[in-house]
Structure formats: structure tokens, C-alpha cells
């Protein structure tokens with residue numbers, strides 16, 4: 001057998017949830033990269049070194065036995081405006097597999113051709129967004145963030161036409177599921193309560209089996225999704241990650257990060273940073289992410305109201321209380337993440353102030369987010385004399401003033417400075433997917449068919465806490481001439 005042992009639970013839902021839709025074959029597929037470790041987890045059977053066969057399979061040219069290709073229906077708020085009919089316009093779900101440890105995973109081709117939801121689009125993807133998603137989603141996974149993953153990337157041998165002709169490509173995305181807040185909105189906006197209930201029951205069984213016997217399962221579902229979302233966004237914030245397009249169709253109820261279109265990691269820290277070319281108003285700026293996350297959860301709650309209680313006033317009251325809890329869950333998760341980044345395990349009441357004051361200083365001095373936190377593993381041994389950290393600030397006094405407070409605070413810890421330093425090595429990454437390197441890799445691949453930077457980036461980012469000096473050097477902040485200020489949606 002070649003392929004996977006498919007078990008397609010979503011395709012067993014009523015027909016209103018999706019449309020049957022096969023990938024459109026491409027002219028000359030060629031494999032860019034295959035994720036062997038992930039393939040093994042998914043139970044891939046077949047010759048994982050047969051690049052030609054893999055290119056046929058992960059371009060959609062060759063359909064695997066047991067696959068039941070569909071495009072899923074969803075709606076969504078995009079930049080605040082509601083669109084009742086989106087759906088997978090350029091993605092085809094090949095099917096689901098259950099891993100050896102019992103986890104269900106979607107396998108989806110992105111860029112596989114037109115679907116019934118394509119509207120005016122061509123259903124294709126240029127190479128750039130495919131490489132970006134591969135790099136960033138796999139980097140996020142290596143950083144320990146809940147995320148969709150990349151199983152394969154292929155070029156199609158065809159051109160796609162945007163403002164200019166570009167090489168086409170297809171990404172194979174793996175996710176716990178592709179069920180979005182927007183999937184719930186699709187049925188809620190049509191007042192299709194039966195389908196809404198079927199969807200909610202499917203999600204509970206698939207992602208939150210623990211609440212199936214709950215007295216109020218749909219309220220508990222809201223609680224679970226709110227908690228996952230609040231913790232996910234806190235995790236993003238602790239890495240300087242900006243999602244860039246937090247529309248409700250890009251929010252998975254499983255709590256995984258999805259859609260790596262206009263995302264980016266910050267270099268020098270500023271809370272108002274925005275990269276996305278389509279986000280002129282700064283709706284999805286770094287510091288807005290928790291508030292937007294809560295707003296998205298309120299939209300999710302609205303869809304569940306008919307299921308939560310027969311009395312709608314009562315449903316609103318109960319759902320509102322859960323949405324209010326987002327703030328407390330987020331704040332606690334944020335504090336947990338940033339305490340850990342400073343080597344603090346004990347809990348002290350003024351820790352939040354200490355962290356916020358550091359972030360303020362970093363913003364004032366345009367300090368590189370990743371380098372600063374990484375430097376703390378050495379700084380912890382002698383905070384006042386921390387050469388690498390000091391070099392990130394203009395003048396010594398700003399850092400030294402804060403370092404004196406940190407130093408006092410570290411004395412309340414039960415660990416030696418050496419132990420704290422060792423712990424920090426696994427918490428603050430040495431490297432993140434810097435935008436200028438991603439752009440460089442995309443350009444070399446798109447214009448010169450040279451994938452060496454892409455492959456090198458993948459290799460380095462697969463172990464972000466452990467890199468050689470040479471790799472760390474290459475992964476440093478951009479020179480002024482290398483800075484990338486805008487990222488683009490993957491369309």
C-alpha cells in the first residue's frame with residue numbers, strides 16, 4: 001500500500017458541510033520538500049524517498065486509496081465585516097488519519113485548483129506563500145506553539161497570474177481539524193440549528209471528548225475554545241509573533257494557529273507593530289491581538305446561543321460570563337510565559353510590573369525581541385555586567401537600572417544562577433523565522449529556482465533553542481537595507 005489509512009469523519013457529516021471536489025491535476029509537479037518525521041507520525045506507507053511519486057501524490061495528480069476529497073463550507077468576519085459565504089476556495093481536504101497515539105489529523109492540499117467556493121479566484125497559490133507557510137508553521141511547531149503543520153511542498157510546473165506571472169506551488173497542510181469559528185458562523189447565519197448542533201457535537205467528540213457528559217456541553221465547549229485561544233495568543237505574544245489576519249475564518253476551534261499569510265515575527269520590539277499590507281488600520285497589530293482574540297470568541301459565542309439554553313436571555317448571560325473570563329485566562333497565561341522568559345518560577349506580586357517595565361524599555365530603545373530574551377541566559381550570571389544585553393540598548397543606564405531590580409528578584413528564586421541559565425536555554429529561542437531571511441529564500445526560489453536558503457532555514461528553525469554560532473549569526477536581525485516592513489496575504 002502507498003499512502004495513509006484514511007478515516008474521513010467530516011465527510012460523513014451531512015452534505016451541507018462540504019462539497020465533493022477533486023484536486024485539479026497540474027502540468028509538471030516537482031517535490032520541494034517532504035516532512036519525513038511528520039509523515040511517519042501520520043503512518044505514511046510507501047517509499048518516502050521516491051520524490052517523483054511524492055510529487056504526484058502531494059500535487060493532487062494521483063489520488064490515494066481511501067481519500068475522499070472535499071472542500072469545506074464556512075463564513076467569517078474579515079477585518080470586522082461579515083461574509084456569509086467563504087469556504088475552501090483553493091484547498092481540498094484529502095481526508096483524515098488517526099495517528100498511533102490516537103490523534104485525528106486532517107490532510108489538506110492548499111492551492112489544488114478551483115472548488116465550488118472559489119468565487120472569482122483561480123484556486124491556486126504562488127510559490128512564495130507556500131514556502132512562507134512551510135517555514136513559519138514548522139518553526140512555530142519547533143517553538144512549541146500549537147499550529148497546523150506542513151507535510152509537503154511541491155511546485156506545479158504552471159504559472160499563476162497575480163500582478164505578474166509567478167511559479168505555482170501546493171502545500172500539504174496537516175491540522176487537528178480545519179473547523180473554524182467561521183464554520184459555526186456559516187450555519188448560525190442561516191439559522192440552521194440542526195447543522196449547528198451536528199457541528200458542535202462533532203467538535204466535542206473530536207477535540208474535547210472530556211466534556212461530552214457535561215450538564216451544559218455547549219457552554220463547556222465555549223469555555224474550552226476560549227481557554228485554548230487565550231493561551232495560544234499569550235504564547236504568540238511571548239515570541240513576538242504577529243498573526244496579521246485574525247479573521248474569524250482564520251481561527252480554528254482546536255486552538256491551533258492557522259493561516260500564515262501576512263504573519264511575521266518582530267525584530268525590534270514595538271507593541272504597535274503591523275506588517276500586513278492589507279491591515280492599514282492596524283486592527284491586527286501586535287498589542288491588539290488579545291483584544292481581537294476576545295472579540296473573535298464573542299462571535300463564536302453568538303453562534304452557540306441557540307444551543308446553550310432555550311431561554312435566549314439566559315444563554316446570553318452565561319455566554320457573556322465566559323467571554324469575560326477570556327481576559328483573566330489570557331493575563332494569567334501571559335504572566336506565566338513572561339515569568340518563565342525571565343527565569344522566574346516563584347510568584348511575586350510585582351512581577352507583572354517588572355516585565356512591563358522591561359518591555360517599555362525595549363520599545364524605547366528599539367531592542368531586538370529575540371536577542372534580548374536570548375541574552376538573559378548569560379545576563380542572569382551577572383546582570384549588571386551583561387555585555388551582550390547592554391549592547392542592545394543606547395547607553396548602559398537603562399539596562400542597568402532594570403537589571404538591578406531583576407537581580408534582586410532573582411534572589412527570591414530557589415535555584416542557583418547556573419540552574420536558571422540552563423533553564424532559560426530551552427525557553428528563549430536563539431532564532432525565529434526572520435522576515436528578511438524568509439523573503440530572501442522566497443526570492444531565490446521564485447526567481448532563480450534556488451531552494452538552498454529555504455532548505456537551510458528549515459534546518460535551522462527545526463531546533464530553535466540549539467544553533468551553531470554561524471547559523472545564529474546568519475539568523476540575526478536585518479541590516480537597515482534588509483528590513484522587510486510589509487508582508488502580503490497568500491492570494
Ligand code: AMP
Nearest residue numbers: 086087088089090118121122123124491
Ligand atoms: P485566505 O486569505 O487564504 O484566508 O482566504 C480567504 C478566502 O478567499 C477563503 O474563502 C479562500 O478560500 C478564498 N481564496 C483565497 N485565495 C483564493 C484563490 N486563489 N482562489 C480561490 N479562492 C481563494
Ligand code: MG
Nearest residue numbers: 249250258259
Ligand atoms: Mg484563511
